[in-house]
Amino acid sequence: MAYKTILVHCDASKNVAHRLGVAAELAQQQGAHLVGFHARPPFQTPVFFDGGFPMDDFFKSYEASVKADLSVALAAFEKATKGRHLSTEWRVVDGFVENDLPVQARYADLLVLGQTDPESTLPTPTDLPEAVAIASGRPVLVVPHIGVTAAPGKTVLLCWNASRESARAATDALPLLKAAAKVIVLAIDAKSSPAGHGAEPGADAATWLARHGVKVTVQRDVAADTDVGATILSRAADHAVDLIVMGLYGHSRMREMVLGGASRTLLGSMTVPVFMAH
Structure with a gap:
């Protein structure tokens, strides 16, 4: 692919x-x-x-x-x-x-x-x-409007919350994920549920990606009182990530975009390219 x-x-x-x-x-x-x-x-x-x-x-x-x-x-x-x-x-x-x-x-x-x-x-x-x-x-x-220092895709942060949007983004990004030297599946404030995360949040996604040959690890984090988008940006900086992959949460109402908080934060404050899918 x-x-x-x-x-x-x-x-x-x-x-x-x-x-x-x-x-x-x-x-x-x-x-x-x-x-x-x-x-x-x-x-x-x-x-x-x-x-x-x-x-x-x-x-x-x-x-x-x-x-x-x-x-x-x-x-x-x-x-x-x-x-x-x-x-x-x-x-x-x-x-x-x-x-x-x-x-x-x-x-x-x-x-x-x-x-x-x-x-x-x-x-x-x-x-x-x-x-x-x-x-x-x-x-x-x-x-980013400030530019990049190198082509994205060596170290990738995949934002995962077990939703349709995150699954769509991960699938659409497979060509980049397979070529990456390292992919980090980031699960924030994740809780197991019958309709979402499994017993170990992020593990199911990592197993699926590994079958595609993706070099993947899982990190679980807690946003606490901070915005989820800010936590994503912080972890991206911690790991020297050069690409963030995420599902886009939002819809268009009367030609005005109504976005989820993480989407809004990343699109406004991004310092590395963001791959998004809806």
Whole structure:
């Protein structure tokens, strides 16, 4: 099992090279076809328009902006893939990224997106990674906006709570887990139950992974009075983890993402890539 098509979101952000570098490296490792995706948002009449200025001026400004953004995104994609032995494709659509990216994602094995940058001035929705993961049904690898020092996947932290979401994330991440030098199954505040954890929380998941050839260990922890997401980040730092795998807990309500606490914490404070699936 390997990823054969990887889709990476390419915009004009100053941090786009970070996610492109990770996507290109993973595509090379997996022997995957790499698709660079760019969305050109449609022209929208300014809400403050009162007819005092020619509409042509607004449209010319819009055209210049989308053309410049496309040029920056394409240049970044070409730079990231230059000199690599990769099968690549550049794909551009006219539409809103939050609408078109989930559709394109259904024909890929893995998406690579960037973490929301609070300093960005681009119109990219701040909840794009989680919205795409929930709407597309495909796993998403989110790369920190601060970048990474090496390709992720050597030491992996798998967040396990015996839920459907965590099982889905673990299954979708199998190509990465099998290639890792070490995988730590982390069970936090785990309790045995007929519908969840077994007698030894995390042990059943570790046994299943070991049958796939994954080099796996189990760690059980207690969040106590701290947020579960903060505990996950702390353990990731303790073990020098370079990739966190987790199920995404949440849903979309009236175009507003309603996330679980751990998901929200990790997506906001991540320092290493986060692989998530819903």
